[in-house]
Amino acid sequence: MKLRIRFQKTDSMKFIGHLDTMRFFQKLMRLAEIDVRYSEGFSPHPIMSFALPLGVGVESTGEYLDLEVHSTDASEASLQRINTCMPEGLLALSYKQLPDNAKNAMALVAAADYLIFPKQGEMQNLAEKIQTVFTDAPAFLIRKKTKKSERELDLKQYVYAFSSTEEGLFCRLSAGSETNIKPELLLDAFFERAGLTFTKTDWQIRRLDLYGKNEAGELQSLDAYGETIW
């Protein structure tokens, strides 16, 4: 049986790296007595995978973890057990069953929402700047470096939304294995072209949600692929 758990990772947990978080969740499943399936071999490990790694320092209220279990309790009871074992900064938000033929979260991810806000002080309205520097521009070319090469990208194709709200800058970016755009990539270029400086440590980046593409080609929250277990 396949399950998907949505969780948030905030406060001091934002400094815990992807692999360390992963290892913790393996322990968490045993602590919360979730009936996880294990791989074969001399050192079996629980069968689970994360949707998309989160950078150190980035918060999230939309993290996803897929796992396989032999059996399960209802969503609510399971969530409660999981959350009593969670340390400060981690909280499970949903626990849903996926159809047996569901693609895993990692393969599904197509987009991600982010909120970027100043760690201290008020958020100033940058709507106009976004309009002139980004929205009205015919193209927004940047150089993206990967391990092997560097290529030029038009970010306008990969930024699905970009706005300034009271809480901070909001953006929806292409994510996943095809083209993964980190929010820093957009922000660096945007601030520079807007004539502002972007001091990364002054801003908090928070991932809000992850999306897959459904059959109709529309973005759909990874949370919406599963059903609550009653």
Place this chain on the structure above:
Amino acid sequence: MRTLALGDEILLSVEKPARYLGNELNSCHKQPDTADIRFVMCFPDVYEIGMSHLGMQILYEMFNRREDVVCERLFSPWPDLHQILKEKEIPLFSLESQQPVKDADFLGITIQYEMCYTNILQILDLSGIPFFAKDRTEADPIVIGGGPCVYNPEPLADFFDCFYIGEGEVRYDELLDLYGKMKKARTGRKAFLLEAAKIPGIYVPSLYEVTYHEDGTIASFTPESPEIPEKIEKQLVLDFDQAPYPAKPLVPFLQPTQDRVVLEVQRGCIRGCRFCQAGMIYRPTREKRLETLSACADQMLKNSGHDEISLSSLSTSDYTKLPELLSFLMEHKEKGVNISLPSLRIDAFSLDVMSKVQDVKKSSLTFAPEAGSQRMRNVINKGLTEEEILHGASLAFAGGWNKVKLYFMLGLPTETKEDIAAIPELAEKIAECYYEIPKEERNGKCQITISTSFFVPKPFTPFQWASMLPAEEYLNRAGILKDTLKQQLNQKSIRYIYHEAKETVLEGVLARGDRRLSAALLAVYRKGACFDSWTEWFRPDLWDEAFAETGIDPAFYIERTRSTEEILPWDFIDCGVTRAFLVREWEQARKEAVTPNCRKQCSGCGAKRYGGGVCHEA
């Protein structure tokens, strides 16, 4: 939510910020101001090493069970953070509350190896606590040391207010009760230390005076007043089944070197190898009953979520109910818990167990003969014979293993060229065992690894009087080993690795040093030495300079064979084993005579008077 002591910009600029957060599962978060006593417990090395230490976890849980105590952890900040703390003048903080260490009531430091001594000074420095105990005021914590190195605390004597000699489980409650009472009465640190010195096992170095002969040896070591004990008696847990253990182990996010449940099956060792300090200071050997162990294991696995368990003991093969213990572990294996086996005496039984829990093709066998020749093994009282090793290896080879690791020491007392040559010769004989197997049944080539460390005499061992060699001579001996290895038929199947000699020599100085070393320690720390146990940070040149500037001659501490009449810096400690026994063993060693283990025959080492353990087994 807690406020962290370090801002985001710092945490995101250092390597592994998870070292400084204190947010691990099962960490204990009490408000420091709700408890009477704030105890900061420090392991002076990097987080991942310190978090693997069982002793610290035992005391952490034991202390926090007390309502009047809040116990928090502290590890050495890595050099990157060290620099930032210095530059920005941020005081060092404990992990849980993120509050300055300096404001605590106690700073307890566990001292596990000599090469961490400069890290202790780093902790004091970054905390803003005066280096010297004599300069501390009522605003500073009481700095207390524990762990195996305090069986000779003298090189550190000036930096500590007191030391706890022995196993922590026993006297801390008494000490904390006393402190709590005196803190309320506002009697001050001097008065407290004076009272603490009367608790068995507590040593307050400032209350003792040392004088020296002209040749540099100790003339006298005396308490300053008659109410202060002349001898400090080691403290030891008698009822080991009732001893506290970490029922809720801390589960770090950052992978520690031991990422598993550690089950302490026994303390002490019946063997009496003459170089081994642990084998002497933890006497008598005490076992936990099987039922106790199985209950501990269940609880620790359940509370930590770990999927792996390992056993901790000096010599697991000597546990009286070993087969039962292993079969109980195998039951866990069926429930999906991985088993990490300690090194066991190789026989048909242990090989069978090993083949069930590890991949035979990938895993290796471990033997620790410690010396190559039978003569040398008799000197060190290592009761492992060549026959046993070859027999074990043959069995294992037949079972599909082809990797063997061999551990030896170089520079043991009375060692000759022949003893050194015997090491690669033994490896060769093992290789030959392998190649006796018909070719079609072999699993490729065999891979034998010889690993040598250089011998360092430790206090409270029969070799405490022995001399060490200068660094060049150690390397020379490693050279002899290499040359002999080249003459072996199967040299291509044998690999040889050895450790740095400079580190060994320094370890030797510190292990048997006296109070006069404090000045050199501070000097070398001021020059920038820290993390000496990390090869990439170890700076022997700084130590040479510091010794020269403070008038310390390392040769005095290492190259001298001490007379058994000499007053040794650690003689004020009663470690359970009598001096007469150690002298006898030192003589036996030089006669190449073997002493039987405690279960074969008691040798009257002195530990029987505690009234428990192996000495009183039916």
